[in-house]
Amino acid sequence: MRNLQIKNLHSSADGFEILKGVNLTINTGEIHAIMGPNGTGKSTLASTIMGYYKYQITEGDILLDNESIIDLTVDERSRRGIFLAMQYPYEISGITNADFIKAAMQARMKKGQYISLYRFIKEFDKCVSDLQMHPDLPHRYLNEGFSGGEKKRNEILQMKMLKPNFAILDEIDSGLDIDALKVVGENINQMKSDNFGALIITHYQRLLDYIDVNYVHIMMNGQIVLTGGKDIIEKIDKDGYDWLKAELGIEEERVEPVSTVLRNCAFKSLKE
């Protein structure tokens, strides 16, 4: 069993603090869900774990199997078993999906070892079929011309092929229709094992209907403020977050816009 620990994590972007002490432990074999109002740091948490260059860790630590990974590069974290399904996957022209995933799988192999092309094609075709994606997918350029739902399914396809130990799924349900939601949810659920754990960022219950979620966390103002079971989701779906803010005495941070003069002829509102 492996574990991913987030300890008192603070991170900021452009000098603005977004995560203000996040504490969370995920073990393989567990699926955690994170919910919360917009702008509370959920995606920032996901990106900070992955090592996105725009976020700086100012305090705290991220431990993988009790070893700090905050000094590791993005690719090193990935090769150690962390995967991030992005909220807005990038389109990269000229690189086919198949070539990309093959390169990613090869990157994980020891020097001198090579992927068996036959096995790769077989496994790739099966994953495409499991996710009910179009069979021409391998030959299309990475996410280019994909609908929002196709991009999300492509993230899950990559996850299935790369077999990480920890997957962070950032709003994987956005852009998915009802049928696609079921397919994606079931595929994620099927991966649950002693070698796989997931952190799912979502706003809605619907995806979690298909997934055996062990813990639900609510994030507000850059911190996890409540942890519980699946019953929290129903309450959030029904009543929103106001009851929780009232219960915990949380005032949502409001950033006052600041006016700035730009070259004497224009105004631009900036968040301080």
Place this chain on the structure above:
Amino acid sequence: MIDLIKKELIDPNEEYVIYKNGKFIFGNGPRTLNIKRSGSLKIIHVIDDNAEIMINVNAGIAIALKEVFYKVTNNSDIKITLHVGDGARVDYISFKQNNECDNIGFTANTIMGENSYINNKNLSIFSSESKLIDNIYLKNINSKIDMENVIINVSGEKQFFQYDIYHQAAATTSTMNNYGISKYKSVLDIKSNGIIEKNAKKTQLIQKTKGLIIDMYSAISADPILRIDEYDCIANHGASIGAINEDELYYLMSRGLSYEDAEKLIISGFINPFFVDMSEDKSVDFMKFMIDKIL
């Protein structure tokens, strides 16, 4: 040298010729590049002096030409002239490089006949300061050219490339896509001129230049110009130059690729359109190997 060329570039049972400084020295193909029958031909050049190369494609011929400048040494001036006869169709792939010289100059002129068509792909990798000027003359009615140029400058020097397409007759069509890459403090200057002369009615001209700068000390400049002297035509051009997108690098690295491998993949994606629909053979493998080697 001939054995090495055959081993590296020639596939079994294919027609080929080896030229030195524009003169035939070996091969099972025609001794002059006066192409009279349809088919395919591989042309390998060895250059150690100024050279003039004349290629003539007879009317009505359909020919696939793959040309490799295998060894180019000494500071040479190389002139290439291609005549395409009426109704001929040419698929022309050319790989230009130099091996051991301080300075290289290529001048190419293509003259197209009536109802002729060229699908032209050029890959240029020079290891020194260099200059290439390519003029295409759509001299006759209904002539058409689709052109793709990939230029990779990792020499640390300045290189200049100019592509001029002259529409001199009615109903002529040209598309040109340029892909430039600059790395290791190199400077790449790409000029593309589209000229539509008077009475070249119903012509269509489309030109695009894309540049990818790999490091902060390199530069690419694109200077597309349209000179139009005819009202009844369609002409447009565009250029975009930039560095590798950091977010794209992040996305690839988040799947485990190292920075270097992610950069390589993005560059290969940038160049990939050049190799689409190109039939695989030893010369194509050689081109891909050379790209891989320098990038």
